[in-house]
Amino acid sequence: MTSRRDRKGRPIVAVTGIGLVTPLGTGKEDNWRKLTAGESGIRSITRFATDGLRTTIAGAVDHVFEEGMHSAELSEKLARLAGTEAIAESGIGSKGNFPGPLFLAFPPIEIEWPQRFAIAAASGANDRIEYGDLVRAAGDPKFRPFYEASKYGVVPDNLAEHFGTQGSPISLTTACASGATAIQLGLEAIQRGECEAALAIGADGSITAESVVRFSLLSALSTNNASPESASRPFSKNRDGFVLAEGAAALVLESYDHAVARGARILGVVEGVGEKADNFHRTRSSPDGKPVISCMQKALADAGVTPEDVDYINAHGTSTPENDRMEYHGVSTVFGERLKDIPISSNKSMIGHTLTAAGAIEAAVSLLTILNQRIPPTINYQVPDPAIPLDVVPNVARDARVTRVISNSFGFGGQNTCLVLTGEPAA
Amino acid sequence: MSAQREVWITGVGIVSALGEGLDQHWDKLMAGGPPPYDDKTFAPYITFPVVPLNLDTQIPKKGDQRQMEAWQRIGVYAAGLALTDAGIARNTEILDRADMIIAAGGGERDVAVDAAILTDVRRVEKRDAFVNERLMSDLRPTLFLAQLPNLLAGNISLVHGVVGSSRTFMGEEASGVDALRVAHARVAAGQSDITLVGGAYNGTRWDLVLLFRLGTPLLEAPFRPVWDRGPQGALALAAMGAFVVIESREHAEKRGARPVARLVSVQSSRNLRKPGESESTLRAEFEALAGSVKKDRAVIISGASGAEPATSEEKTVVAETGLPVRATATYIGNGMEAQFFANIALGCQAVRKGTLFPPSGSGDTGTAPAGGIAQALVTSVGHWRGEGLALIERID
Incomplete structure (x- = not known):
């Protein structure tokens, strides 16, 4: 059998399993239905008292939360749900024996x-x-x-034991880019030939009163408490911050050859990844967009493709005034004239910002977009921002031919990661 | 798989209770004096505070210093030492494409705010609402940035300009081993030409003393070396930061860099720590390296933590090798995510100097080989999880 290689002679890395949990529901079927129906998962917070808080809304996973759960326990439960769904779909390994390492994007935890x-x-x-x-x-x-x-090493160890992954589990954080970084680490390990498969999970169930306070004190959150469902408004003129949310996604990554040899269904391919750190400011992205431009360009170059080859951009699109403006500047520089023909939507308009999990969730949704040839909308797009002229797939999902997606993740602390995803190459 | 490239360590930065930089560390260790611990600040628990740092030399802007908490300042400082040692500090062409992998803790809290809330909350009816209001009014907005583990990397990008890429691993000692393992594998495979990798930790904080006290014994007087802390074992929390710059041999030679040592191999494993499992895991890692170790010119720099039974199990394995052994945590304490890098740094110094400091405690054995030290095997048996082993080699 001849081995399938990418444009750079590396093993092709396929996705053979996807798991997804968001405020909208558990499982990718339920999530996909609601995402393409333009439903919002944002609600008033009921998990704890919100007296005295400036923001009282969130995309909490109340359907997963159990009374008394610590953030670590809820995040671990989310990771288990997503991981289990992905592994079951993939059919890889056997129960409790995953034939590769675990890369886990996980929130920092502490005594609460x-x-x-x-x-x-x-x-x-x-x-x-x-x-x-x-x-x-x-x-x-x-x-x-x-x-x-409250110990960082515990949850990755529990998950390694639960899924039976191989070797030392890696738990990581690159702030809001973490989920994409987990995928990147798995991709690189397979490209190095270290393993044939890897389990990449991003999970975050860390909404507490104190976490709301912390983001509030940085003026990052929407305070549109009166209408939770319409608070997350990426690219709108009246956007006023992001909405904290929880969720998880898992991808089973596998060398294409390995997947084909065992007759697995190829759901998509992680074709390239780019990363670039920003040294402008601790919480703000460089206003000239240079790092995110470089990040997207590096991802395209890594995939061996050009802006012409991209059909859809899965935006970071947080709904903060600054991010969305900077992201527009970045994509308009990278894609130039072509941008007017590329739809770009933000899953965060419906899910909110799942922080550590976001990069993984949005990679999962990007793959579902390719599989279903349908683009989830940017909801709450009532007042376009004239400074951000984009086709944001406003309010209603759209059928479209989508063969290649770039998914952006830009993090606090200047950590940026972009993924290039495509469908089954033989299809 | 592509041909593996040789990986060199070309820069080292370390700060701990022993001092700043490898030479200060080695001088203190060779002198064999009492370990520089503190038994007063967190009495009855013994800790290892970092030596005072002249922060301005590595973090010139006061504003930057203010936006960080101690663990980040320690880390940014040590990272700067490593970049300087490698000769790439302020070299924007290289820093722009230099990768970075950090092993970090985090969660630094404002203990005064916590204590005041815990004190006052007993007098109020609506507890949760009271806490919300107090946090909103009393927390410094920028404290959050000192609590996020990835903001050590973020601060290194800001202060030193390392911006090729940035990843942060979490999870005590094991995350340090994995950070170096992944960084090594990336350089060896051609995924990176040059990477700054390291960690920082500040265990001399009440919130971390509290966290560890909840689940593991902390060392109290009388002070004992890590090997000899009794059947329950004990940790002595420390503040330290340690970084190395690693790069492909080609990249180093092309820029005329002076190598510190060759990083031959980094292994990491885990198990559930049933009796004997640390021992068998670490033994397997030594066996995997058997073909590469020069038995008459190698030494072991042990990362034994003082936790039991992990430390006793490690002692059995390192004794079996017949190689000289020195555990460093006796002198620098437990720095968790930063520990392995501190030991890698000290291992570099052992192969560079060819000397070995005096033994301390029952697991420290042997003397420096007469023919000089060509290799250092650096262990990391985490206090709770993770068995790691690296091989460093002298470049002649």
């Missing part, structure tokens, strides 16, 4: 307020409580679960 309250109560301190009091109370074995819920 309910735990802090419990330890403080046990400290018996009557007057001022100091950390020393908490430390003195912390040795009680009943608090050990708090330790495991």
